[in-house]
Amino acid sequence: MSFFATIGQHLYDDFVVEGRYMYILQGLGNTVVITIFALILGLALGVISSIINVFYANGKRGPLMRVLKVIVSIYITVIRGTPTVVQLMIMYFVILTSGSPLVIAILAFGINSGAYVSEVFRSGIQSVDYGQTEAGRSLGLSANQTMFKIVLPQAIKNVTPAIFNEFITLLKETSVSGYVGIQDLTKGGDIIRSITYDAFTPLLLVAGIYLVIVIGLTQIQHVVERRLQKSDRH
Amino acid sequence: MIVIKNLHKTFKTDDGDLEVLKGIDAEIKDGEKVAVIGPSGSGKSTFLRCMNLLETPTSGEVWFNGTQINVPGVNIDEIRAQMGMVFQHFNLFPHLTVKANITLAPVLLKRMTQQQADERAIELLKRVDLVEKADAYPSQLSGGQKQRIAIVRSLAMNPKMMLFDEPTSALDPEMIGEVLEVMKEVADQGMTMAVVTHEMKFARDVADRIFFLDGGHILEEGTPEQIFDAPKNPRLKDFLSKVL
Numbered sequence: 001m002s003f004f005a006t007i008g009q010h011l012y013d014d015f016v017v018e019g020r021y022m023y024i025l026q027g028l029g030n031t032v033v034i035t036i037f038a039l040i041l042g043l044a045l046g047v048i049s050s051i052i053n054v055f056y057a058n059g060k061r062g063p064l065m066r067v068l069k070v071i072v073s074i075y076i077t078v079i080r081g082t083p084t085v086v087q088l089m090i091m092y093f094v095i096l097t098s099g100s101p102l103v104i105a106i107l108a109f110g111i112n113s114g115a116y117v118s119e120v121f122r123s124g125i126q127s128v129d130y131g132q133t134e135a136g137r138s139l140g141l142s143a144n145q146t147m148f149k150i151v152l153p154q155a156i157k158n159v160t161p162a163i164f165n166e167f168i169t170l171l172k173e174t175s176v177s178g179y180v181g182i183q184d185l186t187k188g189g190d191i192i193r194s195i196t197y198d199a200f201t202p203l204l205l206v207a208g209i210y211l212v213i214v215i216g217l218t219q220i221q222h223v224v225e226r227r228l229q230k231s232d233r234h
Numbered sequence: 235m236i237v238i239k240n241l242h243k244t245f246k247t248d249d250g251d252l253e254v255l256k257g258i259d260a261e262i263k264d265g266e267k268v269a270v271i272g273p274s275g276s277g278k279s280t281f282l283r284c285m286n287l288l289e290t291p292t293s294g295e296v297w298f299n300g301t302q303i304n305v306p307g308v309n310i311d312e313i314r315a316q317m318g319m320v321f322q323h324f325n326l327f328p329h330l331t332v333k334a335n336i337t338l339a340p341v342l343l344k345r346m347t348q349q350q351a352d353e354r355a356i357e358l359l360k361r362v363d364l365v366e367k368a369d370a371y372p373s374q375l376s377g378g379q380k381q382r383i384a385i386v387r388s389l390a391m392n393p394k395m396m397l398f399d400e401p402t403s404a405l406d407p408e409m410i411g412e413v414l415e416v417m418k419e420v421a422d423q424g425m426t427m428a429v430v431t432h433e434m435k436f437a438r439d440v441a442d443r444i445f446f447l448d449g450g451h452i453l454e455e456g457t458p459e460q461i462f463d464a465p466k467n468p469r470l471k472d473f474l475s476k477v478l
């Protein structure tokens with residue numbers, strides 16, 4: 001058989017017979033859902049915890065702030081100090097032993113991502129000139145108003161590249177979802193391999209799909225960055 | 235308007251404590267314009283920033299309109315809204331247009347609706363001759379234009395008093411005049427002002443009183459004539475001989 005005939009046969013066996021392409025489509029769907037919701041959760045956790053860190057560093061040290069600061073420190077240390085897949089398994093097998101696996105995965109990946117987003121935002125916020133905060137406060141704005149209306153919008157511009165990086169990392173990290181029985185894109189390809197004993201074609205397709213998504217995200221990143229540079233033109 | 239009693243400020247630094255203000259008593263009356271002069275590093279900025287508590291005094295009292303403001307329980311945001319501040323480095327918000335810079339605080343603090351604030355912004359911009367820059371971003375402005383906008387941004391809150399911390403020190407020489415002119419206009423309209431400045435001519439022309447700050451104390455205070463024409467303190471004489 002010629003090379004192309006072999007490929008054709010593989011494609012047919014891997015994706016057409018018994019509607020096996022559905023493993024890929026469903027897997028892709030799960031991967032996208034986990035990534036997007038985990039990203040949203042991670043952004044929320046990351047922004048909140050970074051603001052706690054920054055307020056603490058700026059001298060806000062009431063009793064509540066001290067407690068929050070300790071929680072945030074532990075959170076970031078533990079998450080950055082342990083492998084994502086172990087965190088996912090702990091979430092699935094130890095903490096939330098019942099419930100939708102998809103939701104559990106979103107929680108695990110979101111909490112994980114939040115720790116990295118937090119560090120990104122902390123340095124992003126601290127790279128905004130402190131004179132901006134002073135100008136806001138001198139006008140009578142509260143610390144929170146100054147943070148959300150003046151400092152954060154500028155920080156977001158600074159951190160956009162790093163956040164897209166985190167988005168891309170997160171997308172790829174969800175490929176360990178199979179460890180807790182979730183059929184994501186990677187697992188979908190793997191199931192086909194276990195049926196047809198052809199590893200090459202499904203893995204190549206799976207890799208190609210990740211790659212296409214990442215290239216797409218990178219394009220979006222460029223558009224967003226250009227938009228955010230609007231106020232920098234001279 | 236402002237009364238300061240026995241004000242001390244010590245900064246904690248890596249090299250130990252640095253006592254910058256060592257017991258300052260001062261008063262600025264309604265409508266009065268006070269210029270603060272003195273050598274670099276003498277604590278002029280610190281003194282000014284203690285008035286709106288951007289720096290927290292280590293001890294002493296700061297009173298604004300009959301209320302002591304450096305005690306717990308005071309809503310400092312409320313006080314600061316009545317005290318504009320203009321900085322050496324302008325500190326305009328780079329992500330906002332000129333108009334949004336001006337309207338942000340009045341609208342957020344519910345002093346005005348967006349529409350009222352927009353109208354007020356345009357009116358103020360006309361006064362400083364920058365109305366055509368309303369939709370520009372700060373990065374598109376010259377230093378002198380930025381500082382005029384910063385003054386307008388403070389004025390938009392209708393403050394009772396304005397603090398200026400070396401507002402022309404970061405400007406190219408040819409832009410100093412346009413900013414001083416705006417400040418003069420603000421002064422002429424009766425604003426209470428405290429101005430840290432190296433512009434001695436401005437201090438002489440506009441100030442009612444001048445504080446000479448050195449070594450953590452107000453070493454001499456008086457009218458421009460007393461300070462410039464008949465200085466008594468040797469450190470003041472020495473300082474004036476260098477700057478005049």
Ligand SMILES: Nc1ncnc2c1ncn2[C@@H]1O[C@H](COP(=O)(O)OP(=O)(O)O)[C@@H](O)[C@H]1O
Pocket residue numbers: 245246247252254272273274275276277278279280281
């Ligand atoms: N936040 C701070 N931390 C430590 N030292 C400071 C701080 N702010 C000012 N200083 C020091 O206090 C002294 C007076 O500063 P400043 O008030 O800015 O003087 P001036 O405005 O008269 O030049 C300087 O020696 C300066 O280095």
Ligand SMILES: [Mg+2]
Pocket residue numbers: 278279280399400
């Ligand atoms: Mg200074």
